[in-house]
Amino acid sequence: MERSIQIAFGDAVRDARVNHGYSQEELADLCGMHRTYISDIERGLRNVSLENIEKISAALDTPLSVLFEQIETENA
């Protein structure tokens, strides 16, 4: 099922965060962002910028290519 890129990215971030055992608060701290921003991203409510995408990817120790590959696989 084709989800919007915002929802698909949010799902991928939540999956990676949960796999790492981080709370939203912990991920937000790692990224230098507010917890509510992470919550919004995970709910597909944010059109995240390139720099914030990179910060999240680094905090989750997950290359962007892997994060987007997961999105493409689940959207297929």
Next chain:
Amino acid sequence: MERSIQIAFGDAVRDARVNHGYSQEELADLCGMHRTYISDIERGLRNVSLENIEKISAALDTPLSVLFEQIETENA
């Protein structure tokens, strides 16, 4: 050499655009964006949003995972 994500993304977009034989104008039309915005992106001047990243990826017929893999390879 580690480039900023904006510069790295701009280089990857330019490479893919040139490989497709598109001018900036043609890519801009395909994305529904202005040519100067594409030019700014390629010069690393824009903190591009997720939705615009997806539009560019679709216009270049290049999955985001592939675009970011190229960035990661060149940044290594």
